[in-house]
Amino acid sequence: MRQVTVLGSCGAFPEPGRACSGFAVDWNGYRLVLGLGYATLPRLLTHWPDGAVDAVVITHEHPDHCVDLHGLFRMRFYGRPGGPRLPLYCPPGVLDRLSGLEPDVDLHTVFELHPLPGSYRVGPFDLTGLPLPHFVPNAGIRLQADGIALAYSGDTGPTPALAELGRGADLFIVEATDRDGETSRPTRNLLTSTEAGRWARRAGARRLMLTHFWPGNDREAAVAAAQVDFGGAVLAAEEELTLMLGTPDSGCACRRGARA
Numbered sequence: 001m002r003q004v005t006v007l008g009s010c011g012a013f014p015e016p017g018r019a020c021s022g023f024a025v026d027w028n029g030y031r032l033v034l035g036l037g038y039a040t041l042p043r044l045l046t047h048w049p050d051g052a053v054d055a056v057v058i059t060h061e062h063p064d065h066c067v068d069l070h071g072l073f074r075m076r077f078y079g080r081p082g083g084p085r086l087p088l089y090c091p092p093g094v095l096d097r098l099s100g101l102e103p104d105v106d107l108h109t110v111f112e113l114h115p116l117p118g119s120y121r122v123g124p125f126d127l128t129g130l131p132l133p134h135f136v137p138n139a140g141i142r143l144q145a146d147g148i149a150l151a152y153s154g155d156t157g158p159t160p161a162l163a164e165l166g167r168g169a170d171l172f173i174v175e176a177t178d179r180d181g182e183t184s185r186p187t188r189n190l191l192t193s194t195e196a197g198r199w200a201r202r203a204g205a206r207r208l209m210l211t212h213f214w215p216g217n218d219r220e221a222a223v224a225a226a227q228v229d230f231g232g233a234v235l236a237a238e239e240e241l242t243l244m245l246g247t248p249d250s251g252c253a254c255r256r257g258a259r260a
């Protein structure tokens with residue numbers, strides 16, 4: 001079983017019944033969490049009730065991408081004291097933010113930190129974290145195993161590095177924040193859905209999944225905008241959506257409400 005489940009699809013703050021950025025990757029039983037934004041941890045625990053994950057990867061230190069890592073820390077610290085440390089791949093600012101919530105505890109008692117950007121072997125994956133432009137250091141993530149690649153932008157402005165990150169990916173998860181006036185900002189740190197489609201096409205990705213929707217945005221319109229340039233299958237991330245990875249018909253092999 002090789003699959004990714006959406007834990008949260010909102011950017012900035014969650015909509016009712018939804019959560020912010022997070023994905024649960026299950027690769028033949030290896031459990032990797034990609035982002036833990038607001039309200040993602042309870043959803044993660046519906047899939048993996050014991051919270052036993054093998055690795056956590058966080059793209060950047062903004063709370064809509066990492067704040068529920070604090071809850072996972074407490075599960076480990078109070079619920080499984082003395083357990084093995086959890087490999088954590090992230091820009092160092094993520095732990096700085098968490099330490100503000102836990103000033104009296106050494107977070108390294110729970111986490112084994114591997115700084116991003118960088119390249120690592122993580123369970124079955126070759127993990128590559130590429131620096132992408134954002135308000136704070138952000139690492140786009142590429143996970144590759146058995147010749148199959150899953151890539152995720154985190155938050156980013158337009159950059160040729162996106163084509164490298166998502167090169168030939170089976171699934172490219174790209175943020176499509178679509179904030180008002182985004183394309184006229186002097187410095188670009190976020191994408192529109194149109195740009196997400198454009199960069200996914202340049203990457204030659206097989207499927208594109210849009211995520212990080214600004215609350216209230218029209219998601220169907222975002223998918224339609226991305227399809228203009230992309231040309232392949234475009235999906236909107238949605239909580240509980242599970243996609244199979246690396247299967248020829250996996251553009252359709254999805255289900256909601258799955259319990260992996």
Ligand SMILES: [Zn+2]
Nearest residue numbers: 011012064155
């Ligand atoms: Zn964000």
